[in-house]
Amino acid sequence: MASAKVLAGKLQSEEYRLEYDEYWRSMEELDPEDDSTWLETRLMPDPDTARVRVYATQSTHKSLSALRQGSMIHVWDQDFSRKSADAFDEAYLAHTSTSPNYQIVASLDLARRQADLEGYGMVGEVYGIAETIRDHVAADPLLSKYFHFLDAAELIPAEFWPSGLESYGLVEGQEQFRLLLQAWEDDEFVLDPTHMTLYLADSGYNGNEFKVDVLMDKYGVQINKTSINSVLFIATIGVTWSSVAFLLDVLKRIAEDLDDRLAQASSAEAAVFAKKVEALTTGLPHLPDFSRFHDVFRPAPGSREGDIRTAYYLAYEEENHEDVPLAEAADVIEGGRELVSTSFVVPYPPGFPVLVPGQVVSPEIVDFLLKLDVTEIHGYRLELGLSVFTDEALKVATNW
Numbered sequence: 001m002a003s004a005k006v007l008a009g010k011l012q013s014e015e016y017r018l019e020y021d022e023y024w025r026s027m028e029e030l031d032p033e034d035d036s037t038w039l040e041t042r043l044m045p046d047p048d049t050a051r052v053r054v055y056a057t058q059s060t061h062k063s064l065s066a067l068r069q070g071s072m073i074h075v076w077d078q079d080f081s082r083k084s085a086d087a088f089d090e091a092y093l094a095h096t097s098t099s100p101n102y103q104i105v106a107s108l109d110l111a112r113r114q115a116d117l118e119g120y121g122m123v124g125e126v127y128g129i130a131e132t133i134r135d136h137v138a139a140d141p142l143l144s145k146y147f148h149f150l151d152a153a154e155l156i157p158a159e160f161w162p163s164g165l166e167s168y169g170l171v172e173g174q175e176q177f178r179l180l181l182q183a184w185e186d187d188e189f190v191l192d193p194t195h196m197t198l199y200l201a202d203s204g205y206n207g208n209e210f211k212v213d214v215l216m217d218k219y220g221v222q223i224n225k226t227s228i229n230s231v232l233f234i235a236t237i238g239v240t241w242s243s244v245a246f247l248l249d250v251l252k253r254i255a256e257d258l259d260d261r262l263a264q265a266s267s268a269e270a271a272v273f274a275k276k277v278e279a280l281t282t283g284l285p286h287l288p289d290f291s292r293f294h295d296v297f298r299p300a301p302g303s304r305e306g307d308i309r310t311a312y313y314l315a316y317e318e319e320n321h322e323d324v325p326l327a328e329a330a331d332v333i334e335g336g337r338e339l340v341s342t343s344f345v346v347p348y349p350p351g352f353p354v355l356v357p358g359q360v361v362s363p364e365i366v367d368f369l370l371k372l373d374v375t376e377i378h379g380y381r382l383e384l385g386l387s388v389f390t391d392e393a394l395k396v397a398t399n400w
Contacts, residue, residue: 004054004076011047020044052076058288063236066109070104088248106206120150128243130194130235142255146203149196161187192233200359201229201280203258208374221252229280285371288354294340296397297358311358315342325385329366339388346378361386
């Protein structure tokens with residue numbers, strides 16, 4: 001909302017209008033038929049027609065001291081009263097209760113007050129906690145042997161962070177603060193310093209195994225986000241220095257246990273461990289590209305677009321779909337049959353679809369699903385397999 005306010009002020013300023021006039025004159029000298037005109041030129045909105053209209057939901061309970069389900073809708077809309085007020089109020093009233101939980105509402109007021117009075121100091125404390133955790137793991141020879149936190153240089157392509165800030169934990173004091181500000185000002189993508197991705201591959205643990213079998217069951221540490229070879233720790237205003245000490249102690253115990261087991265391991269056991277590490281580093285399944293929509297669900301031959309709606313509702317009739325076990329899917333495809341998904345197939349985490357209704361199932365997607373270590377895949381039932389359209393259903397759809 002603060003950015004929207006700044007942007008609205010900038011578009012209405014005389015300085016921006018002069019800058020836009022110069023930009024427009026330069027655009028008149030370029031060839032509009034040349035793709036580079038649009039791909040390599042930073043475009044600017046016309047101050048006479050541009051309007052700033054920003055709507056955002058804020059899950060307050062995730063970042064401030066509000067009760068579960070406490071959230072807000074923030075609006076910065078220059079045309080709200082003229083274009084949106086009635087429709088917004090109608091939509092809001094249609095989706096909210098006429099009997100709100102006043103404890104939750106009161107907690108939102110407290111959270112707002114807390115952010116106003118103490119927010120800056122709290123965020124500064126959280127940054128300090130996150131930096132301490134990063135630095136401690138990096139500086140400890142035993143911890144760094146099995147774990148390390150991924151930095152910008154490992155997660156973001158270099159062309160998207162011109163500031164050159166590769167790490168959030170190696171520079172101290174005012175210089176660190178200056179570089180952080182520069183990164184947030186200039187870089188196209190940045191890392192939130194409070195979100196710490198712990199790389200696990202060298203420990204031989206996959207993300208789900210580390211989360212459930214080690215952190216949760218053995219030490220009572222609860223986290224939410226994992227990948228095949230990493231877990232995500234988030235420092236919030238609810239984190240205390242004692243909980244930081246406990247987390248670092250837990251990681252130290254895990255590293256010591258790994259060291260002891262490997263020191264006593266037989267050659268066969270050491271080979272098994274090395275194979276696990278290899279599988280989590282170089283043996284990862286490749287993230288599959290989108291295949292294509294089946295011809296039945298494409299508006300025109302050769303189009304990349306697809307009619308997901310038609311495919312979605314076609315699957316409502318039981319006789320239009322069947323299940324193919326995932327282990328058999330590759331052989332079915334190799335045999336010449338096109339398998340077409342009836343549903344969204346969404347591994348969680350990370351929660352993005354690898355298949356949508358009407359999409360052709362490719363061998364790469366099957367291989368990816370087979371190698372996933374997550375236990376929760378929305379739209380897919382292990383005991384049944386992939387839900388795909390029958391050949392008869394696709395023939396019927398062709399005549400629509």
